[in-house]
Amino acid sequence: MLHLRQRVLSHLLSAAPHPSTSILLPFQRLLSAAASAISPNPSFAVEEYLVSTCGLTRAQALKASAKLSHLKSPAKPDAVLAFLAGLGLSGADVAAVVARDPQILCAKVETTLSPIVAGLTGLGLSNAEIARLVSLAPAHFRCRSVVSKLEYYLPLFGPIDNLLRPLKHVLRSDLERVVKPNVKLLAECGLSACEIARLFIGAPRMFTAKPGRVLAMVACAEGIGVPRGSGMFRQALHAVSYISEDKIAAKVDYLKKTFRWSDAEVGIAVSKGPFILARSKDMLKRRSDFLISEVGLQPAYIAHCPAMLTYSLEGRLRPRYYVVKFLKENGLLEHGRGYYTTLVKTEKVFMEKFICPHKEAAPHLAEDYAAACKGEVPARFRFT
Structure with a gap:
């Protein structure tokens, strides 16, 4: 029976088919039957299992085994591996997932993983999309809250591809106490749902920023001359989300010196192009040298057209x-x-x-x- 289990797992991980969720059940039952004939083995070697069955390197297995020392048999990990293979993850994908989150091998397939996949499928996600979700955020995938969070985010952000970049921020954020209040605040500032989604995708830290911090960002954006409701407000929030007020003040002084701007001119430039606050000093200096010294543009002209500072x-x-x-x-x-x-x-x-x-x-x-x-x-x- 042990030999049969190993052969089944080897076949599943190497073939990595793409069946529907229901097709996973025969695999799980077969492994469950095989596992039932295997009593807990005090000498079960977790590290060796991670190498020979999961495909981890020896160094990865040594690190991961510390989190799995309580395992006494391969029954539960076997079921998880079969489940992941059934979603379409290849052997290399599974190895990467286990290396990143060894405790996924302890997840209960029937009471945890299967209901989660069923919930995500109900939201319209395909097996391939769910497999990508597992690969990118395995620790979050085994938490049931992933379904309710994506149920909220998908209508806001559209296709799941839009969520892949900020995925970790999305899944670890507190939906009720952080995200929803922030979305409401930004909507009250005049941002559309599309603009809010673009802002969160471009500045993922806003997913986890407390509402008080976002309110401070709004005040900072208004302080640099970009009022709520203006076309540049979203970009202003994006810029100030990465910079403290002290650094913004220092950057403004640097812009005045580098581009020979007056207080009024730097105000015009920042209000028209708040994104320049996030540009490096070296990048700004090289463009100043070229535009003023070589092209011969007047500082006031550059201040009124700050977008040119973003071009290569x-x-x-x-x-x-x-x-x-x-x-x-x-x-x-x-x-x-x-x-x-x-x-x-x-x-x-x-x-x-x-x-x-x-x-x-x-x-x-x-x-x-x-x-x-x-x-x-x-x-x-x-x-x-």
Whole structure:
């Protein structure tokens, strides 16, 4: 019977089929029957089981076995492994899950795991989606609250793919005392359900932030000149969620010094683009040097168009500047055309407006622009 158990497990973990939940039952019953013939064995070697049956490395098994020292037989872990294989997890997937959460092997299949899977299936999740959930958050998966939490989050966030990035924050948050009050507060600040979802996905820590902390973020966003209900309010909250008020004040001073902004100008820049508060000093300094010293833009112009500070220096700011400069110097573009208007255009539109019309007059322009986008900036754009 022991030999049969090992053969069944080996087959399940190597094949990793994708049956419905109901198909798991024959596997569980077979293993249960096999396990019933095996009495608790005081000499059951957990570490060896983790290596030979679960596929862990020796180092992983040594670490995991400390949490499973109470196991006296393979009956319960065998049932869990069969269950995971039935969801479609491969042997490698199962090994990763057990290494991350060894105690999942102690979960009760019939009274815990099966009802959870049934609940998630009832929410519309497929076996493949449930398997991904297990792989990403095994410790949370074996808690029954996972069903009620996803029942709340799925309508708010849409497809489960939207929840994968902040999944750990989602599942460990206190739904009633933290998340729901925060969602209500943000809605009262004028954010739509879609905006709230985007904010939480971009700033997962807001899932676990106490309502008082979120209220402080709202006040901070308003303090930097972004009022509730404005188009930038969500981005302002995202920015201040990562930075303390002291660091925000220090960043504002740095922006004034680096871009030569007055108090009014830095206020305009931050209110229009609160995301610049989250940019590194090195990134800001390099763009300041280029935009002011090389392109020759006025500080006030940059303050009114802070979005240009988010573009790649090598991939967009510099190459497009060289194109515009070349076109103006050779009479192919009116001198009054603003630099910022060329930055905001998509790559396709930029090519259609500034590259393709000049194929005859400047046959090397597309080639030189492509080289510039790769950092291979020629000494000057050729004109023949």
